[in-house]
Amino acid sequence: AKRAGHGDYAIFDPSMHDVAVARLALQTDLRLAVQQEAFHLAYQPIVDPTTGEILSFEALLRWEHPILGKITPADFIPVAEEIGVIREIDRWVMIEACTQLKKWHILQGRSTLRMSVNTSAAEFVDPAFLDNLEAVLASCNLPPQCLELEITEGIFLHPSPQIAGIIASIRQSGVRIALDDFGTGFSSLSYISRYPIDTIKVDKSFIDEICSLESTYAIVNLIMGLGKALGLKIIAEGVETQDQVIKLVDIGCTAIQGYHYSKPMSAEEADEVIQQRVLP
Ligand code: C2E
Ligand code: CA
Ligand code: CA
Ligand code: CA
Numbered sequence: 001a002k003r004a005g006h007g008d009y010a011i012f013d014p015s016m017h018d019v020a021v022a023r024l025a026l027q028t029d030l031r032l033a034v035q036q037e038a039f040h041l042a043y044q045p046i047v048d049p050t051t052g053e054i055l056s057f058e059a060l061l062r063w064e065h066p067i068l069g070k071i072t073p074a075d076f077i078p079v080a081e082e083i084g085v086i087r088e089i090d091r092w093v094m095i096e097a098c099t100q101l102k103k104w105h106i107l108q109g110r111s112t113l114r115m116s117v118n119t120s121a122a123e124f125v126d127p128a129f130l131d132n133l134e135a136v137l138a139s140c141n142l143p144p145q146c147l148e149l150e151i152t153e154g155i156f157l158h159p160s161p162q163i164a165g166i167i168a169s170i171r172q173s174g175v176r177i178a179l180d181d182f183g184t185g186f187s188s189l190s191y192i193s194r195y196p197i198d199t200i201k202v203d204k205s206f207i208d209e210i211c212s213l214e215s216t217y218a219i220v221n222l223i224m225g226l227g228k229a230l231g232l233k234i235i236a237e238g239v240e241t242q243d244q245v246i247k248l249v250d251i252g253c254t255a256i257q258g259y260h261y262s263k264p265m266s267a268e269e270a271d272e273v274i275q276q277r278v279l280p
Helices: 019-036 073-082 086-107 129-140 163-172 188-194 214-230 242-250 267-276
Strands: 039-047 054-065 069-071 114-118 147-151 176-182 199-202 233-237
Touching: 019 054, 019 073, 019 086, 039 086, 039 267, 054 073, 054 086, 054 267, 069 073, 073 086, 086 114, 086 129, 086 267, 129 163, 163 176, 176 188, 199 214, 214 233
Parallel strands: 054 114, 114 147, 147 176, 176 199, 199 233
Antiparallel strands: 039 054, 054 069
16 A cells, blocks of 8 residues: 555555445545645636627536546545545635636626626525525625526435525525526426426436427527526537537527537646637
8 A cells, every 4th residue: 555645545556446445445535635625616608609709617626636637526526525524625615716707897898797606506496505605605796696506406315494595595696597407307397396496407308409409409499488488598508510519509408518519628837818809
């Protein structure tokens, strides 16, 4: 085994195949990373497809592990939830994302630019969450309307009787709420009818098929109509091709996120893209 002030890796050891050992090491390292704030954010633009204008950015968490290199949030966020550090991480993300947005508002003169931040269930149902949120917005001097919290259906499974109250007070504060990965869960429709959310993000798994499967295209078309009827903003995510953009514009989609426009990028790269104002 090898020690470098990090978790104990059995790198030259047959037991490296032991998933439990690797997991334990990852937990240790993640705790350390939280203490040292060893994360950074990548920003992916959300674009108006008819003008190419950047409407907002989604802040996406990045962790460069000292030995293992880049680890995707899909791999380490479940671990962070397990060991109870996800709320600390979410709070760090919130401060970092809001600070960055404020810089863009001032330096780039783009005060309508918005930021989307992923919010874990644990953080969302924390009684201190709204106070924290308002404190961050106030200290960055940002209007709450600039911030959109992305939540997933998992939030509704969390044991909190006050979920409707939490959503109501967040929206009362002016902060917007988006339902992420829409369509992948069991009860997407029932949630949008029961809770007052602002935005739904149509999951990539649907977008992937809109050009090849007539039935999926029909479903996405239906979601667009539903959005219009309910006054919801619809964002299509994971859009990778021009053909998908054309189909989406056809059915009235006004906000697109995906590799077709841009992969998530550093704040510095985003600086330049914002200066260009529009994306091809
Ligand atoms: P998500 O919220 O659904 O984020 C979208 C993911 O799709 C991101 O992966 C993004 O890089 C990727 N993506 C965007 N456009 C495309 C595309 O056109 N093609 C493909 N193949 N992928 C695309 P990422 O950054 O690896 O994040 C994975 C998940 O980790 C996120 O899914 C979100 O659930 C979670 N996550 C990321 N950052 C945070 C965070 O700060 N806090 C929390 N609680 N969760 C986070
Ligand atoms: Ca998201
Ligand atoms: Ca998503
Ligand atoms: Ca997702």
